[in-house]
Amino acid sequence: MSDVASPQPLGRLARPRLYEQLVEQLLGYIESARLQPGDLLPAERDLAERLGVSRATLAQALVALEVLGVIDVQHGTGAVLRHRASVASVIKGLREHRSRLPDIVEARSTLEVRLAALAAMRRTDEDLAAIDAALAAMQREIDDGDRGAHGDELFHQAVTAAAHSPVMAQLMAFIGEMVLETRLESLAQPGRPEQSLASHRGIADAIRAQNAVAAGDAMQQHIELVSDVALLK
Known part of the structure; x- marks a missing residue:
């Protein structure tokens, strides 16, 4: 044997x-x-x-x-x-980026849904003006053929500010760079800038109506929409 x-x-x-x-x-x-x-x-x-x-x-x-x-x-x-x-460093970075995307989405769902609800309860006229200005900025970018990334960022910053929660605002600032990754990924999908803007308008309407439940639900639906990126498929 x-x-x-x-x-x-x-x-x-x-x-x-x-x-x-x-x-x-x-x-x-x-x-x-x-x-x-x-x-x-x-x-x-x-x-x-x-x-x-x-x-x-x-x-x-x-x-x-x-x-x-x-x-x-x-x-x-x-x-x-x-x-x-180098090719090796970039491929390594890509794979690390892909592996952390689900965690970024989870963090956004935890923080931003609550921030939208708080914004509906606490927003001021000045907060609504900032939200409307962000929507207008994103619309202009899209009309010019751009992805609307700056207006998108302004919108989420305005909602965070409207919640008047300093600690949660600090947490959002902490994950800001990681959220930027998902923003670029999402807005590069065909038709996504227009879809994202429409989703933003739904969140803004709920905040304006001071409907906390609707604002939170609209933000959750928005995060699910923008989390549908090619890199996770």
Whole structure:
């Protein structure tokens, strides 16, 4: 009888996600083209054609790089390189980002639903004016063809301020950078800026009506909407 151990069956290697493959190719292009911080990447249409993918798929990879701070996607200009990074560090960052997204969503549900309810009970005329100004800012951005990220941020800041809860406001500030990650991911989804704005208007209406239950429910529905991102699929 042989003492030689039988070989262990080989496990199937996980196939890299398409956006990870695209990120590797984009970083390879940045390296081969010797782009430096401040340089502009080719237009999305040209990049998509070169890589043989749809613009929607390419946009997902670009947003992933934007979240990690490798590029800055500027409306009307395009993707600008912020710093050159290694493939290994970027893929590691992407996977860490993806793994923490559910925790960020959970934290938002815990904090922002309660903040919306408190805002409905405590809002002042000045608070309502700030909320309306944020909605108008997001509408202008979307009308200009942008994603509305700044107006989105202003809206959530205005709701937080309207709750008049300093400790909860500090907690929101603490997770602010992580919320920014989910904001960029969400608003990059096709049609999402318009959906998010409509959702914001529902929250604002409940706050204006001083209906705490409706405001909390509307915020929960909003968070569920914006948490539907391609990176979690």
